[in-house]
Amino acid sequence: MLAGFLDAIFNGISIGAVLLIAALGLAIVFGLMGVINMAHGELMMLGAYTTFVVQNFSKQLGGxxxxxxxxxxxxxxxxxTAIVGLFLEQGVVRYLYNRPLETLLATWGVSLILQQFVRSVNWVLVIGVALFCLLFFGGLWxxxxxANFGRVRNWIVTVILLLSLGVTIAVSNFLSATYQLAVTQPWFGAQNVDVTAPGWLRGGMSLGGVQLPFAxxxxxxxxxICVVGIYLFLQRSNWGLRIRAVTQNRSMSACLGIPTQKVDAMTFALGSGLAGVAGCAISLLGSVGPNTGQNYIIDTFMVVVVGGVGNLVGSIVAALAIGTVNFLIGSGTLALLLTPVQPLADLFTFxxxxxxxxxxxxALIIAFLQWKPAGIFPQKGRTVDV
Structure with a gap:
């Protein structure tokens, strides 16, 4: 009984660790900019596919x-994923600040685009995306x-967008017709792919009758490592100080000379990069597919909301608590422990x-938020009091 309980606790903590590493980037972005990034799961998926590509390349080298x-x-x-997040912030999110509904819909659309991109990606698509980014973002730069173009600036941006799309489509059609690049199979397709862990990550060790997988x-x-690194970055670096200042009071930070737009861009890139690291970790637990991110995005948002928006300690506590409770209930361990109390045992068995x-x-999270709607550790700052 004790060994089974300890095994369930370990598995719950490991699930919580996965949720935490996935929630770190989202907690930073959501806490700083208030952006509900529905594409965060797809950034995790890109990190997982990056791991798959690096694994295949390293297999050719061996040893x-x-x-x-x-x-x-x-x-x-x-x-x-940091570069993809930077493009997302510069090309989409930047124009939708303080418009949460539009940001949610836009990033949800980006998530669908990224899912289809992974299913269909080949050389023509890669060249087309690279060319479009070069033309569009180069034109914006x-x-x-x-000089400031005033009222006609939005029209100029529209013209740059249309010209970039036109040139990209023309070049892609030319490559497809001339070099037959599009007839090759997609790199990944719609099916899931498997990531093989290195030899030293396979198997596990036994501790007190509890099996601890190396992965x-x-x-x-x-x-x-990620939590300690983020903590040191936020507390000990100049950019970390700027991020914390903008999180607490954006307008005052701007008055003091902090470049809030650069802080937003760097923070979004950092959060997206952490999502890629989470995807790399998730790839060690099972197969990877275009819908991998969707399996984690809801739980990740729950961790951020329950822990307290933008609070690192709260995210740690919430991730470990949600992961452990989820596994204890789902594995039947809690029902087994409550066998002496038959009504509760029957409930948790269901x-x-x-x-x-x-x-x-x-349901437990909804009940908890009725008691503490701001989470375990609510955000503090002048902007919260307004």
Whole structure:
């Protein structure tokens, strides 16, 4: 009985670690800008696919390269998703600040685009996306470096967008017709792909009758490193000080000379990069598919809301609590422990499946938010009091 309970606690903590590493980036972005980024799950999915690509490349090299590929995958997953997040902030989110409904719908649309992109991506699509980004964002950079165009600026942006789309479509059609690039199969397709962990991450160790898989231990250690790194960045660096200042009072920070737009862009890129790291960790637990991010986005938002928007300690407590309670209920461990109290044991036996356990956790969270609507550790600052 005790070994089974400890095993359930460990599995719950490992699930909480996955939720926490997924929620870190969202907590920073949501806490700073109030942006409900529905594409956060798809950024995790991109990080998982980046791990798959790095794994395949390292397999060709073999030996030590394959055994250490996970560290390169973490770096590339962070960089690629950070760049995608930066483009998302510059091209979409920046124009929708203080408009939460429009931001939610726009990022939800981006999430659908990213899902379909992964299903259909081939050389023509990659070249087209790169060309469009070069033309559109290059045009915006040139436009922003010139004088203020006043009322006609939005029209100029529209013209740049249409010209970029036109040139991209023309070039893609030319490549498809001339070099037959589009006839190749998509890189990934709609089916799930498997990530093979290095040899030293397979298997596990036994401690007091509890089996501890190396992959989950690695994820817990990675989560601790990410939490400590984010804490040191926010508390000890100049940019971390700027982020905390903008989080507490944006208007006063702008008056003091803090470049709030650069802070927003860097914070969004940082949060997106952390989503990529979470995707890399998730890829070690099972197969990866276009819908991988959708399996985690709701739980990730729950962690942020329950912990307190923008609060790092609250996110840690909420992630571990939600992960542990979810597994205790879903695995039937809680029902087994409550066997002496038959009515409660019957109740938790009814919810002893993964889907039903999530329903009960949702109900518990709703009840908790009725008591503490601002979360475990509510945000503090002058803007909160207004």
């Amino acid at each position: 030590l390269w394959f055994e250490s590929y996970i560290f390169f995958a973490l770096i590339f997953a962070f960089l690629i 040139i436009l922003n470096s010139r 989950r231990l690695f994820i817990i250690a990675l989560t601790v 919810f002893a499946t993964t889907s039903m356990a999530r329903v009960m956790v949702f």
